[in-house]
Amino acid sequence: MPTDPDAVADAVAEVHTASWRTAYAALFPADYLRGPLLAERRDLWRARLRTPVQGAALFLAHEGEELLGFVYLEPRADGRVLIDNLHARPGHTGRGIGGRLLRHALAHVRDVHPGRDAYLEVLQGNTRAVAFYERCGGRRTASRVCRFPQGFELPEFEYTWFPGAGDGR
Structure with missing residues (x-):
């Protein structure tokens, strides 16, 4: 994997975009998925x-130079830690990558926060993804509408x- 932050950001943005285009094909507007999504994701990750x-x-x-997946964590003002973006490269899902990343993320939260x-x-x-998070011990704690800045809602x-409630296995 590259070590230059922009190269890392570009690799993450590519996986992020490919994941959204696959997982959200029936959910997001097609013109949005076909549009400048990669440039948006690249700008986000570089920032x-x-x-x-x-x-x-x-x-x-x-594996070697190929990025197979990633997870990003961000502490929030309410005292919780957001697992924001957990993605495995399409074609590599079902191989345990997401589970390993989630367990690593939860261990990090336990140890650092x-x-x-x-x-x-x-x-x-x-x-x-919903079934995966439930298998990994996540508890559904809210239901709401997500408003996307591109003008659609889902x-x-x-x-x-929760602390002490398991490690995502």
Whole structure:
């Protein structure tokens, strides 16, 4: 894997975009998925890596030079830690990459942010991810509508892992 922050950001953005285009094909507007999504994701990841939020962490799963997946954690003002973006490269899902990344993320929260809840938000229509988070011990703690800045809305669930409640196995 490259070590240059922009090269890392570009690799993460490519996996992020490919994952969204696959997982959200039936959920997001097609013109949005076909549009400048890669450029948006690249800008997001370059900004995150150039000016990191205090306490944020990015963990990568790779084989050689190929990025297979990633997870990003960000402490929030409410005292919880958001698991924001957990993605495996399409074509490599079902190989345990997501489970390993989630377990690593939860262990990181336990060790670096003791006593804090870890949570994530997942689109309700992403039934594969919903089932995965439930198998990994997440507890559904909220249901709401996610408003995207591109002008569309989709229902989402929040899943939480509470301190001492398990490690996502």
